[in-house]
Amino acid sequence: MRLDKYLKVSRLIKRRTVAKDAALADLILINDKVAKPASTVKPGDILTLHFGLKILTVKVTSIDIPKPKSEDVLFELISETKKS
Numbered sequence: 001m002r003l004d005k006y007l008k009v010s011r012l013i014k015r016r017t018v019a020k021d022a023a024l025a026d027l028i029l030i031n032d033k034v035a036k037p038a039s040t041v042k043p044g045d046i047l048t049l050h051f052g053l054k055i056l057t058v059k060v061t062s063i064d065i066p067k068p069k070s071e072d073v074l075f076e077l078i079s080e081t082k083k084s
Contacts, residue, residue, distance in 0.1 A: 001040070001041050001042075001063045002037065002038050002039070002040070002041070003019070003023055003028065003030065003035050003036070003037055003038070003039045003040075003041050004016050004019040004020045004023060004037040004038075005019075006041040006060070006063060006074070007019035007022075007028075007049075009065050009066070009074065010073075010074040010075055012047075012049065012056075012058070012075065013049075019037070020037040022049070023035055023036055023037040023039070024036070024037065027049065027050040027051075028047065028048070028049050028050070029047070029048040030045050030046070030047055031045055031046055032046075032048070035047075041060055041063060042060065042063065043060050043061060043062060043063060044059070044060065045059070045060045046058070046059055046060075046078070047059075047060065047075070053082055053083045054080065054081070054082055054083070055079075055080070055081045055082075055083065056077075056079075056080050057077075057078040057079045057080070058075040058076060058077055058078060059075060059076045059078055060074065060075055061073070061074060061075055061076050062074045
């Protein structure tokens, strides 16, 4: 699954265009490598997202698109740190 679509489907970022812009600005890493919007995400990958003063690290557990209004989580939170 494409990175920008995964971020939207997993609800890490609300809009796909925002996810695309974040990837183009080199704010998202997949397994410690800079990722582009079309980068492929697969289960087991470690994503690092830089949101302003926060760095979020998650592990991809699934790429299956959940049904609407379901509470399925497609990632496991590894760490959440604040930049100083």
